[in-house]
Amino acid sequence: MRSIVRQDKPYGNIPKLPGLRDQFMAAYVKVLEVEQAPVLDSIDQARKRVLDALSGKEYEAQKRSHYFEQFREIWDGAERCNNVSTLRSFGDKADALKLRLLGEMDALDAQIAQKKAEAAAKQAREQAEEFARLL
Secondary structure, three states: OHHHHHOOOOOOOHHHHHHHHHHHHHHHHHHHHHHHHHHHHHHHHHHHHHHHHHOOOOOHHHHHHHHHHHHHHHHHHHHHOOOHHHHHHHHHHHHHHHHHHHHHHHHHHHHHHHHHHHHHHHHHHHHHHHHHHHO
């Protein structure tokens, strides 16, 4: 295609351009499909890791659909992507999201543990005060 476009007198070869373009696009789509498979797998593995970590948590019901949707957006972007270098970045986005969400869950777990510890300490103080009043 380039050689035809760069010719001084390409007029005789111009009718070949649509066919050459179709050949190029078919080859490029095959390359995209090959490159897309590991990226989609990476996104799926990151999503699975996060949802497995979320399983059984107190806040699972509130967070599950939100977390799933965030990975779905990355997945959809990778499926629609038509540039190989951009496609590869979607795997990195999924890994970054995985790390962020796992960190968020760790922070929520720490908050819950702190609240439970405070409640247990309060209950222990109240029981000690009640015991002291009985004596």
